[in-house]
Amino acid sequence: MTVFHDEVEIEDFEYDEETETYYFPCPCGDRFAITKEDIENGEEVATCPSCSLIVKVIYDKEQFMCGEVIEAPKTSENKLELAQS
Amino acid sequence: MEGTQLLKCVLYTWGANSYGQLGQGHSEDQAEPRRADGGLQAEQTRCMAGGGGHSAVITESGELLMCGQNHKGQLGLSHTSEVITFQPCPLTGCSRVQQVSCGWDFSVILTGDGQVLVCGSNAFGQLGVSPGITHSAEPLHVKTLNEPVTSVAAGLRHALASTALVLTFSSAGFDHVTPQKVVAGSTHCICLTVKGDVFLWGSNKHGQLVSESLFLPLPVALDRSLLQGERVTDVHSGWTHLVAKTESGRVFTWGRANYGQLGQTSQRGRIVSWGWNEHGMCGDGSLCDVTQPRPIPRFRDATALLIGCGSGHSMALCSLKSNEDSAS
Numbered sequence: 154m155t156v157f158h159d160e161v162e163i164e165d166f167e168y169d170e171e172t173e174t175y176y177f178p179c180p181c182g183d184r185f186a187i188t189k190e191d192i193e194n195g196e197e198v199a200t201c202p203s204c205s206l207i208v209k210v211i212y213d214k215e216q217f218m219c220g221e222v223i224e225a226p227k228t229s230e231n232k233l234e235l236a237q238s
Numbered sequence: 239m240e241g242t243q244l245l246k247c248v249l250y251t252w253g254a255n256s257y258g259q260l261g262q263g264h265s266e267d268q269a270e271p272r273r274a275d276g277g278l279q280a281e282q283t284r285c286m287a288g289g290g291g292h293s294a295v296i297t298e299s300g301e302l303l304m305c306g307q308n309h310k311g312q313l314g315l316s317h318t319s320e321v322i323t324f325q326p327c328p329l330t331g332c333s334r335v336q337q338v339s340c341g342w343d344f345s346v347i348l349t350g351d352g353q354v355l356v357c358g359s360n361a362f363g364q365l366g367v368s369p370g371i372t373h374s375a376e377p378l379h380v381k382t383l384n385e386p387v388t389s390v391a392a393g394l395r396h397a398l399a400s401t402a403l404v405l406t407f408s409s410a411g412f413d414h415v416t417p418q419k420v421v422a423g424s425t426h427c428i429c430l431t432v433k434g435d436v437f438l439w440g441s442n443k444h445g446q447l448v449s450e451s452l453f454l455p456l457p458v459a460l461d462r463s464l465l466q467g468e469r470v471t472d473v474h475s476g477w478t479h480l481v482a483k484t485e486s487g488r489v490f491t492w493g494r495a496n497y498g499q500l501g502q503t504s505q506r507g508r509i510v511s512w513g514w515n516e517h518g519m520c521g522d523g524s525l526c527d528v529t530q531p532r533p534i535p536r537f538r539d540a541t542a543l544l545i546g547c548g549s550g551h552s553m554a555l556c557s558l559k560s561n562e563d564s565a566s
Binding site (some may be wrong): 167178180181182183203 | 256257261269290291307342361394424477
């Protein structure tokens with residue numbers, strides 16, 4: 154396992170709406186990047202495209218993770234029927 | 239031949255160059271120094287600074303030149319295109335530039351008459367102008383600084399400026415201090431006073447503030463006894479480490495060390511020897527006198543717990559790594 158260069162809270166990342174990616178400065182001059190999708194999937198590592206350094210992203214997983222799509226429940230009448238039968 | 243000898247000054251740059259920040263006319267990383275004076279006259283450079291992806295240079299005559307990344311207008315050239323050779327930054331109403339400091343994606347310019355101009359990203363308020371301005375490719379005047387500024391500094395997302403007027407700090411018993419210069423790390427701040435004291439505040443995540451707290455919200459004076467009581471004459475900072483020069487010319491470094499940035503090897507428990515070696519008491523395998531402290535090769539991976547010297551012999555109690563042959 155590679156050593157993390159640093160641990161950075163998600164709040165310290167800059168979010169780009171267009172690319173849906175979070176960015177944080179890397180000492181090499183480029184930026185550590187992690188996509189919104191990665192975060193939603195519980196990913197914790199932001200990588201730099203120009204060098205080998207990586208950072209751990211600190212965030213509340215419960216707050217960000219929403220990988221499942223939950224369908225809206227059907228109308229309540231059916232449920233009442235079931236309960237009564 | 240009579241006449242004064244003119245020293246020719248040449249600017250060299252090297253390292254990361256994805257944005258042309260080396261000013262060499264291309265964007266290939268360079269592992270060795272190469273001349274970067276394409277856009278420069280044969281003038282001497284009096285100040286140079288580097289940001290996240292851009293570079294700034296001030297000539298002897300006070301002209302400001304910039305190159306590199308410019309997506310937030312950090313070069314102050316009124317456009318946001320990358321520049322791969324040093325270009326003059328035209329500053330209206332300003333005859334001379336005194337100092338420049340480059341942050342991650344913004345620049346802070348100190349003019350000859352103590353005014354501060356800023357350009358680049360203002361995403362975190364680092365330009366010190368209206369929050370409604372997200373970034374500026376034109377240098378903006380920081381109007382709230384209405385006293386002549388003597389020093390500026392730029393960190394990742396913050397900036398500092400000091401004036402010549404006496405400041406008052408509320409802690410540490412120092413009532414009046416006169417700043418000599420301000421310096422910024424990635425997320426910490428330094429103020430060096432004319433009396434040679436160093437004040438530190440901001441993030442202490444990597445021990446750069448020599449404090450037990452993770453964060454110092456107010457300036458705290460660095461304990462001079464750590465520098466053997468000497469006055470500090472100059473101080474510089476990287477992202478997370480500091481370098482200070484004292485009145486005797488000694489250099490001290492502290493802060494983050496994991497990439498070797500402090501220029502020190504771990505000294506703890508290392509055994510060194512020097513002096514008379516006729517009977518091999520220096521332990522380096524030779525019988526030649528050792529004139530400078532040198533590590534003893536045999537103990538390279540050992541940690542000394544106790545050492546002792548006799549007249550012509552030496553002893554050391556060491557703890558070895560578990561896989562070492564303890565019988566040897």
